[in-house]
Amino acid sequence: MPVIEWRDAGDGYQEATAAVPYDYAEPRGRSLPLHMVRLPAADPAHRIGTLFLNYGGPGYPAAATLRAGGQAMFPAEVLARYDLVGVDQRGTGQSSPVRCVDDPVELQALPYATGDDFPTTPVEEAEAIAQARRLAEACRARNGDLLDHIGTLPAARDLDVLRAALGDSRINLVGFSYGTFLGQVLANVFPDRVGALVLDGVVDPAWATGEDDSISWLRANADRGSAETLQEFFRSCAEAGPQRCAFAAGGDPERAYAELAERLRAEPLAVSVAGGPARPFGYAELTRLTFSAVGLYTAPLWPLFAELLQAASVGDTDTMAEVLAVVRQFAPPGLEDYPTANAAIACADTDNPDDPQRYRELADLHDESVAPYAGSPWAYGTLTCAFWHGQSTERHTGPWTTATRTPVLLISTRHDPATPYRSAVRVHDLLPDSALLIVDGVGHGALASSPCAMHLAGQYLLTGATPAAGTVCPQDRGPFDPPPAAPTEEPS
Structure with a gap:
């Protein structure tokens, strides 16, 4: 003891x-x-x-x-x-802590592997698979059998x-x-x-476990919860009206979101936050933000999230940058190693497909028929597990x-x-x-x-x-x- x-x-x-x-x-x-x-x-x-x-x-x-x-x-x-x-x-x-790179800043170059992004094109898909493999190999090389415990x-x-x-x-x-x-x-x-x-x-x-080739967070219905909560956002935003929900300005938040999503698929906006370099804000960024702590997770932030959506819908990147700078302040402390710690626990504890192509199949299926917009963000969140070199010795x-x-x-x-x-x-x-x-x-x-x-x-x-x-x-x-x-x- x-x-x-x-x-x-x-x-x-x-x-x-x-x-x-x-x-x-x-x-x-x-x-x-x-x-x-x-x-x-x-x-x-x-x-x-x-x-x-x-x-x-x-x-x-x-x-x-x-x-x-x-x-x-x-x-x-x-x-x-x-x-x-x-x-x-x-x-x-x-x-x-599970550390897989020399400096946590290096993880920013692996957004598909850390769950900060998900692919929407075949080229991005290939890059996502390469990043996931690279991170998994780096984690094993640096941490050895710690990943098994x-x-x-x-x-x-x-x-x-x-x-x-x-x-x-x-x-x-x-x-x-x-x-x-x-x-x-x-x-x-x-x-x-x-x-x-x-x-x-x-x-x-x-x-933790389920049918072969099923994905952990999809088995747990996280995508369904996200899609259902997004519908509640649309409903309550329309009910509140544009004075309290900026995204109700056009009268139909659900239709406005669908139009914004399609527009961002075709042509992402370029947004510079806090004087940093301009970065693309496309479909993946929209949906990842929607289903996050600064989106639907946190009820008091819904008006701010609605303001961001409205700014994006009219191409007001200055207001988008201002809102994004504000929401970054809500990040919890001590998250430098969070992406790799998250992968280590999730991949150790849960069954996920070994075939990286299966993630696209299930992401598309859930986006289309189970949980619109939410299937891909949740399916790809565990892509690194396809290549993970570690399984807890006891589960x-x-x-x-x-x-x-x-x-x-x-x-x-x-x-x-x-x-x-x-x-x-x-x-x-x-x-x-x-x-x-x-x-x-x-x-x-x-x-x-x-x-x-x-x-x-x-x-x-x-x-x-x-x-x-x-x-x-x-x-x-x-x-x-x-x-x-x-x-x-x-x-x-």
Whole structure:
């Protein structure tokens, strides 16, 4: 068991490094250091225990993300009674990160391999395949068998080791997006040792494995969730009108988007952001941005996204540059190695086609008949896995129906563009005694946008009580609702 020695990290936070087994098949062999950040409970005399955080990705650095905003994550009563702990999952952040190039800036030359772009022509297709092969080979050459010891089941074992080292009898976790898959693995592998599990933005476990030649995120219906949320964007934008949604200026946002997409396919715009060189903004850039954290993922940014779409539709590249410069400010911290960490975990954990041509076949099929605009972005996100030289030495691919010692709380918005509501319903059906809390709103993840959901999640963390079946929370405000009026003083 590792000895954890916390040291001051400033602003009330602490940090530490814990050594866990590199390979759980040889627990007394070499070790792997995990980087951790902790926000200690404000009322240690009434402390419940440790609450681990996983922010998804896979590959987001939990330590840096907690350090950046942990004090505002939960109600005061939760912060009083839990130590919040962000552990950089093995292969991410500062926990033996998977690094495949000398400088992360070099990854910008591999946009097809890192998921920042996807091909739309045969020439681009050939380049995408070449980039994916090149990145996979570079990752293996630089990281060796580390790639075989990265994945969700090893990460779950790590949390169990850390739980014991921190003196806790139960593993408590709040997982977002991919973090909900980690939570499901914990629930099914350690059902007697899990405590409170809050899973927000629920991943269908079909993400891990499925039919031969199927793609992970398509199996998990991420493309369907994206397409359905885009339809909700069109509906709510038209309802809000051009005063609150700039893209409603022509009266029909859905038609305007289709026209813009076709125009950008034929002739991309050239956009220069923050004085940098002009770069093409074409069909792939449009759809990648649409299904991202600065597009449909984040409800408060929908008006800004609508402004960008309207500017693109009239060819106003200056306004596009201004909006893109603003949205770049919303990037989470510590993401330099994120693309390669994401590939390492996703390719280790999931079954994907070895034939690179299969990605185009499935992308076209889903674009045309399953999820317009969304098939290609999600299908090509795992192209590098076709050439990946690494497979986790241990994976959990089921069962997903194990009864846990305590109930699991699942949370989903009605319209989630990455982890659709239907996935939360499926996992609710799979996990005995789980509770499903619905937020009647939009965006990827629900807790941050619904005080009602946050309150109920807080009560669950403090007491173990789950919301009544069928509970639906409102979102704080709709994406195009006017901002609340500033308070005014009454005349004395």
